[in-house]
Amino acid sequence: MVFYWYYRTDVGRYPPGRTAQWFWSGTGNLTSDLFSAEAIILPQGGPLYLQLKRWIEDAVARGAIRPGDALPSERDLAARVEVSRVTVRKAVQHLVRDGLLIQRHGSGTFVAPQQSRVEQSLSQLTSFTEDMARRGMAVRAIWLDRGLYDPSPDETVILGLSPGDRVARVARLRLSGDMPLAIERAALSAETLPDPASVGSSLYLHLDKSGNRPVRAIQRIRAANLEEDDARLLEIPVGAAALHIERIAYLPSGKVVELTRSVYRGDTYDFVAELRVGDAARK
Numbered sequence: 364m365v366f367y368w369y370y371r372t373d374v375g376r377y378p379p380g381r382t383a384q385w386f387w388s389g390t391g392n393l394t395s396d397l398f399s400a401e402a403i404i405l406p407q408g409g410p411l412y413l414q415l416k417r418w419i420e421d422a423v424a425r426g427a428i429r430p431g432d433a434l435p436s437e438r439d440l441a442a443r444v445e446v447s448r449v450t451v452r453k454a455v456q457h458l459v460r461d462g463l464l465i466q467r468h469g470s471g472t473f474v475a476p477q478q479s480r481v482e483q484s485l486s487q488l489t490s491f492t493e494d495m496a497r498r499g500m501a502v503r504a505i506w507l508d509r510g511l512y513d514p515s516p517d518e519t520v521i522l523g524l525s526p527g528d529r530v531a532r533v534a535r536l537r538l539s540g541d542m543p544l545a546i547e548r549a550a551l552s553a554e555t556l557p558d559p560a561s562v563g564s565s566l567y568l569h570l571d572k573s574g575n576r577p578v579r580a581i582q583r584i585r586a587a588n589l590e591e592d593d594a595r596l597l598e599i600p601v602g603a604a605a606l607h608i609e610r611i612a613y614l615p616s617g618k619v620v621e622l623t624r625s626v627y628r629g630d631t632y633d634f635v636a637e638l639r640v641g642d643a644a645r646k
C-alpha cells in the first residue's frame with residue numbers, strides 16, 4: 364500500500380504568505396472485500412449509527428481495515444449493512460470527528476493514517492526543539508505572529524509589567540517534519556525580547572543567548588475541543604480533542620519571563636509524570 368503526500372500551496376489554510384496544506388491521497392485497499400466477505404454483525408445496544416460506528420472501530424482495532432483503506436460508498440455500505448444512508452452518514456461523521464476516518468472531497472472516505480504518539484516528560488523544563496531533537500525528529504515552525512503589542516490585562520499581571528510597557532508576542536505552528544503538532548503563543552516583556560523578529564528556530568536558544576532562559580515553570584494542562592481556526596492549522600476536525608497548556612516560566616531571580624499558551628493535538632501527545640510516594644504516605 365502506498366501513500367502519497369502532496370504539498371499544496373494554493374489553499375489558504377495558513378496565514379498569508381504561508382499557505383500550505385498537506386493533502387493526503389491514499390491508493391490503499393478498498394475495504395469492500397472485507398465488507399462483502401465478512402458477515403457484518405453489529406454489536407447490540409444503542410442507536411444503529413453507534414452500533415455501526417463501534418463495528419468500524421473494532422474492524423480498525425483488529426487490523427481488518429487498515430490506515431489508508433477506503434470505505435465503500437455511503438450507498439454501498441448502507442445496502443451491505445441494511446441500514447439507511449442517514450445512519451451510515453451519522454456513523455461516518457462521528458468517526459471523522461474522532462479522527463479515525465478522514466474524508467477527501469471527491470475521492471471518498473479513508474481510514475486515517477496512524478499517528479505515532481509523542482511522550483513528553485512533565486518533570487524537565489525543556490523546549491520543543493530539544494524535545495524533538497532527543498527523539499531524532501526534525502522540527503520546524505510556521506510563524507503565525509511576532510511583534511510588539513500593548514499587553515492584555517492578564518499579560519500585564521502575569522509578566523509583572525508596568526504601565527506603558529509593551530509585550531512581545533511570538534506565535535508559531537510547531538511541526539515535526541510535516542505533521543502539525545501544536546500551536547504555541549508566547550508572551551514576554553518587550554524588555555526581555557525587544558526584537559521578536561530576531562527569534563530563530565528556538566525561543567529558548569534565543570533566551571539562553573541573552574541570559575534569560577527560564578529555570579523553572581508552572582504548567583497547567585486542561586482538555587479542550589478544537590475550535591475552527593486552530594483545527595484548521597492543526598489539520599484535524601473541528602471539535603477534536605486537544606490539550607490546552609499554559610506555561611508560566613521563571614528566571615533564577617523568581618521573575619516571570621514567559622507566558623505561553625499552547626494547543627497540542629490530543630491524538631499525538633502523551634504528557635508523562637513520574638510520581639513518588641510522599642513523606643506522609645511513608646510514615
Ligand code: 16G
Nearest residue numbers: 490491492565566567568608610623
Ligand atoms: C515548549 C514549551 C513552550 C516554550 C517552547 C520553546 C510546552 C507545553 N511548551 O514547547 O512554553 O516556549 O518549548 O521551544 O512544553 P523552542 O525553544 O523550540 O522555541
